Amino acid sequence: MQLDYKKLSNKVLEISKEAGLEILKIYNNADLGITYKDDDSPLTLADKASNDIIEKGLKELTPSIPILSEEGKNIDFNNRKEWNIFWLIDPLDGTKEFIKKNGEFTVNIALIHHNLPVLGVIFVPATQDLYFATKHIGSYKKTNVSFEINSIDNLLLSSIKLPSKRISDQYVIVGSRSHMSVETEEFFKKAKEDYGEVEILSIGSSLKLCMVAEGRAHAYPRYAPTMEWDTAAGHAIIKYAGFEINQYNTEDEVIYNKKDLLNPWFLVR
Numbered sequence: 001m002q003l004d005y006k007k008l009s010n011k012v013l014e015i016s017k018e019a020g021l022e023i024l025k026i027y028n029n030a031d032l033g034i035t036y037k038d039d040d041s042p043l044t045l046a047d048k049a050s051n052d053i054i055e056k057g058l059k060e061l062t063p064s065i066p067i068l069s070e071e072g073k074n075i076d077f078n079n080r081k082e083w084n085i086f087w088l089i090d091p092l093d094g095t096k097e098f099i100k101k102n103g104e105f106t107v108n109i110a111l112i113h114h115n116l117p118v119l120g121v122i123f124v125p126a127t128q129d130l131y132f133a134t135k136h137i138g139s140y141k142k143t144n145v146s147f148e149i150n151s152i153d154n155l156l157l158s159s160i161k162l163p164s165k166r167i168s169d170q171y172v173i174v175g176s177r178s179h180m181s182v183e184t185e186e187f188f189k190k191a192k193e194d195y196g197e198v199e200i201l202s203i204g205s206s207l208k209l210c211m212v213a214e215g216r217a218h219a220y221p222r223y224a225p226t227m228e229w230d231t232a233a234g235h236a237i238i239k240y241a242g243f244e245i246n247q248y249n250t251e252d253e254v255i256y257n258k259k260d261l262l263n264p265w266f267l268v269r
Contacts, residue, residue: 120236
């Protein structure tokens with residue numbers, strides 16, 4: 001299947017923004033409609049509303065390309081293993097951050113081809129910042145997207161190509177507020193031995209991946225559980241900004257559409 005990733009991006013960016021604005025409507029209400037899944041992780045009205053918008057938009061855009069999301073994770077692997085191209089989405093990444101109302105949540109949409117991302121979009125509803133990347137155009141950030149996205153070419157002209165800057169005085173590591181393992185602490189210790197002064201930043205959702213892609217952080221060790229939909233869009237933005245997301249203690253790139261949708265531990269740098 002021959003696809004024009006650039007042309008696809010134009011519509012996917014608009015879908016992500018539409019989903020993000022719907023999330024914001026719910027975010028600004030008192031009742032977030034919080035329920036809990038079997039694993040005790042939270043689910044809100046915003047997760048469901050965003051998922052509906054994204055799936056509807058993608059089905060209209062590419063009817064023949066299947067969709068895998070957190071909401072549809074029970075698709076049998078015997079079916080999935082035949083997919084050489086599919087959409088992988090997280091309609092609301094950072095549900096806990098959404099509930100805390102700290103703004104650190106995102107809409108994530110990725111296109112996976114032969115187990116690797118070829119297109120990724122991350123929209124940040126609270127700031128209306130937009131990160132996007134494809135195999136052929138690289139990675140970009142557009143701040144405060146307050147207009148209709150009707151031309152990818154015009155958007156590229158007004159966006160920042162990533163990485164935009166690199167912190168040089170201190171080695172900066174980005175981490176998770178809620179996931180700290182012994183191996184992560186060892187990574188911090190080793191970095192201090194290698195680089196001296198080390199700054200550790202904490203932020204929620206896929207924004208951690210975006211910080212490395214922007215050049216605001218040098219590394220993101222994730223030695224704790226994540227799922228494929230948590231990382232796919234950010235992986236594209238990392239990859240096409242010139243960085244790597246490798247499996248723990250290897251040079252092997254993280255891949256997608258495995259039988260087990262749990263990611264291996266990984267290091268972004």
